[in-house]
Amino acid sequence: MNLAHVLRQAARRFPHAIGFVQGDFTLTWGAMDARVDAMVAALAAQGLGKGDRVLVQSKNCLQMFESMFACFRLGAVWVPTNFRQTPDEVAYLAQASGAVAMICHADFPAHVTAAQAAAPGITTVIAIGAAPFGPDYDALVEAHLGTPVRAADVERDDPCWFFFTSGTTGRPKAAVLTHGQMGFVITNHLCDLMPGTTQADASLVVAPLSHGAGIHQLVQTARAAKTILLSTERLDVEEAWRTVERWKVTNIFTVPTITKMLAEHPAADQFDHSSLRYVIYAGAPMYRADQKRALARLGKVLVQYFGLGEVTGNITVLPPALHDLEDGPGTRTQHTTSDLPISNAATRSMS
Known part of the structure; x- marks a missing residue:
């Protein structure tokens, strides 16, 4: 199955429901598709097709998010x-990556110059916003709206994303x-x-879509849960909590340092976050003291996972029910998550 089908499916099932939010801007699933x-x-x-690598240099925005699905649907490889x-x-x-095309935010003209010098094969450049280095993304969208498109036929092992370390x-x-x-990752993330x-559901993005947060939002799309971006690329913790209250956010993907910032900010007590069910943290261990403070402030909503970039994370999981505020004989921490492999995986200690 072409991975872009998850967006098509969301649009068919809930065409008029909001699928994307940034600040006061909203877009339905049907419109995004x-x-x-x-x-x-x-x-x-522009002559691009299956297997072509498309480099994407952009801060979090609608066009950056859409570019992932556009590359998948084309059969191209997304290189954020x-x-x-x-x-x-x-x-x-x-x-x-062997990129032959580049989608770049207007704020980064020097990146286009450097990329084309290093990779002369980049002959197509599209700008997110008005820029001298290429046609505007939204203008191209407007010009081609309504053009019938068929998703590229793909095999299981056809590449869709170069996930750089x-x-x-x-x-x-x-x-x-x-x-x-x-497809496997989507299934096990939803399961575990x-x-x-x-x-x-609604998911707040507080990290770059180019890495783990992009995978998280791909998973959300598979269940038509809305993706919500902060208004700027800066992590404004007060805005984050205000957004949680406004949109009744149910899950957030973070790393331990961001979880700590969210939990320890005074705004956590100023805005209603009772809608939250999952605050996922990954990428590094979390100090037990920070875990406790987050649990005391946010409740039993923490989800921890470990894994590898090559398998896009999620090999072992510590779910909310096993995050205990108090220490005791049965308390689990990051040092024991190897006991909890995801539903369709097995682990082995190589000590």
């Missing part, structure tokens, strides 16, 4: 960067994520991280 079709048509008109990377760092990703022990390396693998997720 139509926009993605239009961008697929625009990319195809962390928008905080330097032009030289992005140039390396362009070269290493942080490069802490050398140059970043791309984990090659496939349509079939990501956020059971019971439906179209009534």
Whole structure:
């Protein structure tokens, strides 16, 4: 199954329901699906197709989110960067990925120059916003709205996403994520991280969509749960809690440092967060003292998981019911999550 089907399915089931929010802007599932079709048509008109690598340099925004589904639907490979990377760092990703196209936010013209110098094969550049380096994304969408689009036929092992590592022990390396693998990831995340997720849910994004947060929002789309972005790329904790109250947010994907910031900010007591069911943290261990403070402030909503970028996380899970505020003989912490593999996986200690 082409992974973009999860968006098509959400649009068919709930065409008039809100699927995306940023500040006061909202978009329905039906409208988003139509926009993605239009961008697929625009990319195809430039000669792009199955297997082509599309580099995306952008802060969190609607167009960045849509570009993921457009690449999947086209059969192309989505190559998102962390928008905080330097032009030289992005140039390396362009070269290493073999990118032939680039979608870039207007705020990053130097990244386009560097990427094209390192990867001369990039002959198509699309700007998110008005910029001299390429046509505007939204203008292309408007020009191609209503163009019939058929999702590319894909096999289980066809790549859909180059998931670059942080490069802490050398140059970043791309984990090659496939349509079939990501279908598996969607299933186990819904089973083990956020059971019971439906179209009534809402998910707040507080991390870049280029990495784990993008996977989390892909999972939300599979259940037509709305994706909500903060108004700017800066993590404004007060705005985050205000948004939780306004949209009755039910889940948030974080890392331990963000969980700590959210739990310890005074705004956590100023806004109603009783709608929250899952505050997921991953990417690093969390100090027990920080766990306790978060549990005391937010209640039993914490979900911890460990894994590998190559399998997009989620190998072992510590669900809310096993997050205990008080220490005792049966208390589990990050040091014992290996006892809790996800539903369709097995683990083995190699000590």
